Amino acid sequence: MTDRHAPPGGARPAPTALERAGFVVPRHAAPPGPGVTRRQMLLGSLAALGGVAAVGALGGCAAPGAVSGARELAFWHLLSGGDGINMAGLVEDVNALGHGYEATQTVLAWGAPYYTKLAMASVGGRSPDTAIMHASRIAGYAPGGLLDPWDLDLLAEFEVTEDDFLPRVWEKGGLEGTQYSIALDSHPFVMFYNTDVAEQAGALGPDGLLAPIENAEQFLEVARAMQAVTGKHGLSYGYLGDGAQMWRLFYTLYKQHDAVFDLSGETAEVDEDAAVASLAYIQTLLDGTICAPDGDYGTAVAEFMSGESGMFFTGVWELPTAKNAGIPFDAMPIPTLFGTPAAYADSHAFTLPHQSNPDPEQRRATYQFVADLLHGSLDWAVAGHIPAFQPVVESTEYQELVPQAHYAPAAEILNYDPEAWFTGSGSDFQSYFLETVQNVYLRGADPAEGFGAFVRRINVQLSKPNPV
Structure with missing residues (x-):
């Protein structure tokens, strides 16, 4: 060389x-x-x-x-x-x-x-x-x-x-x-949780693990109960200026609606109702009580690792960070909130x-x-x-590895990016999501308008040939 x-x-x-x-x-x-x-x-x-x-x-x-x-x-x-x-x-x-x-x-x-x-x-x-x-x-x-x-x-x-x-x-x-x-x-994108906070919030089951959460409203209740314990937030999730983080949560919830996102044709085939419902739910999470409305990824990491929240939406790659922080924690797939088990992954x-x-x-x-x-x-x-x-x-x-064995089932429900020449990790695809949808997260803009702008942006890409 x-x-x-x-x-x-x-x-x-x-x-x-x-x-x-x-x-x-x-x-x-x-x-x-x-x-x-x-x-x-x-x-x-x-x-x-x-x-x-x-x-x-x-x-x-x-x-x-x-x-x-x-x-x-x-x-x-x-x-x-x-x-x-x-x-x-x-x-x-x-x-x-x-x-x-x-x-x-x-x-x-x-x-x-x-x-x-x-x-x-x-x-x-x-x-x-x-x-x-x-x-x-x-x-x-x-x-x-x-x-x-x-x-x-x-x-x-x-x-x-x-x-x-x-x-x-x-x-x-x-x-x-x-x-x-x-x-x-x-x-995959998974959920870490602080076991001490969860116990004080009454959210642990008899096995010492987080009790099953079976729908979207129950998750809000658990998050609010954890916020009452921490006094700051129930959930840590950072997204500001980070299209990858925005997309990971959106696509997890979108696929939990069993919704199609197909880029194999000349225009995108999507489920607008599922997209709007997913974005509206994210807006509910970002209310300043359950979760910070304008946090970036680093802030979310620091908040959870210092015990100022009870749950954390992140990737499995943060396991060493949590271990080094010395907090009591476990991890699991993100609960199925909309009927179909699903997790974003690569x-x-x-x-x-x-x-x-x-x-x-x-x-x-x-x-x-x-x-x-x-x-x-x-x-x-x-x-x-x-x-x-x-x-x-x-x-x-x-x-025998904990929490790895507890979140390993996420591999059975994972969903990769929709297939196209311009999608995938390190591509511009998630940047398009950031450009068109961040105001839905940050300023409470209309989910339908934001998602519609995103679809129009990727339709422009679908009209172009694969440069390689």
């Missing part, structure tokens, strides 16, 4: 300790101090680098594969923060299995920069061996030839088959009968970025690497994500 930070003229200083360990490090970054372990270097590098980090096999100072003769694999992903640290540990663990490969990670900035870089690599013949994508982005990439399909017979040789995944999760990786991605996880999924002439043995090593990560994904669950590989979820070790 070309070092973007090399000085002009081709000369470069002697490599730092991090570079000898396999990292690409900005030249302004300070090397580690004496006595720093390889794992500490890994953690520090991922935390410090905001752009691209190439993380080596961590098997010593030699280049990947130089000692063992193993095949070097290029693995790209967009996982940062705690997820990035966790993935780096998983890759280090599977590299140590001695299965004939040494995987090196390239970590790219989340969102549009990542997906643009991945598309350019596929078109330009510089693709990695495998890359993580959100499952919701497959519909925009596979039709343009940017992804190669998975050979399911070869995958089965490494003990990974369709039967190892929930139907909804497996099907999301396919397009017109061809499998373009293999899910690592699902990460999945991190392994893909094969297009290669014109892939080497069969290189591909075989890639399949082994992905299979090893799936079989070892219990550690991925520790940080909150629900493993897609069901033998892990069904294991005794996973079932």
Whole structure:
């Protein structure tokens, strides 16, 4: 890989300790101090680098594969923060299995920069061996030839088959009968709750879990009872300036109405009544008592973690935050308020970025690497994500994880973004929702007008061809 930070003229200083360990490090970054372990270097590098980090096999100072003769694999992903640290540990663990490969990670900035870089690599013949994508982005990439399909017979040789995944999760990786991605996880929108607040509010059942909430009005009653305990809010939910957070809650409630949102035609097929009812209910929540009317995501996180609310609408990725906060809590799927169990979600999924002439043995090593990560994904669950590989979820070790086992059923009721070339995590789709609907949340604007503007905006996109 070309070092973007090399000085002009081709000369470069002697490599730092991090570079000898396999990292690409900005030249302004300070090397580690004496006595720093390889794992500490890994953690520090991922935390410090905001752009691209190439993380080596961590098997010593030699280049990947130089000692063992193993095949070097290029693995790209967009996982940062705690997820990035966790993935780096998983890759280090599977590299140590001695299965004939040494995987090196390239970590790219989340969102549009990542997906643009991945598309350019596929078109330009510089693709990695495998890359993580959100499952919701497959519909925009596979039709343009940017992804190669998975050979399911070869995958089965490494003990990974369709039967190892929930139907909804497996099907999301396919397009017109061809499998373009293999899910690592699902990460749904769920509900955390403070068990002490819930107990004082009389909302716990005899099993110590939140008593069942069976309809929208009952949820309001529970939230108000929790507000009476905290003196601030019953529910934390931040959305201001955040189209993703707005969409996650809206789409969860919308699909609980068993409503259709189909983008396969020339115009969107939607259920306006279900949309208006969902938005009107969100307005009821944002009344200043149940929930702050104008909070952003960071404010909501801080409020719940400090015990100033009883419940929190968020993603499973906030599990480490809650544990670090030291509050008494549990988590569960968002209660079914409108008749049909449903949760918004996405999945991190392994893909094969297009290669014109892939080497069969290189591909075989890639399949082994992905299979090893799936079989070892219990550690991925520790940080909150629900493993897609069901033998892990069904294991005794996973079932003993709390609250992970309590919210794992959300994977059975998940709903991905409607399929279109412009939808999915890191796309502009949720920004369109922010632009057209935020005033419905923030200023009590007419839900029908806001949703109508959103539909008109996406109909404009549907009239355009897929640029890839």
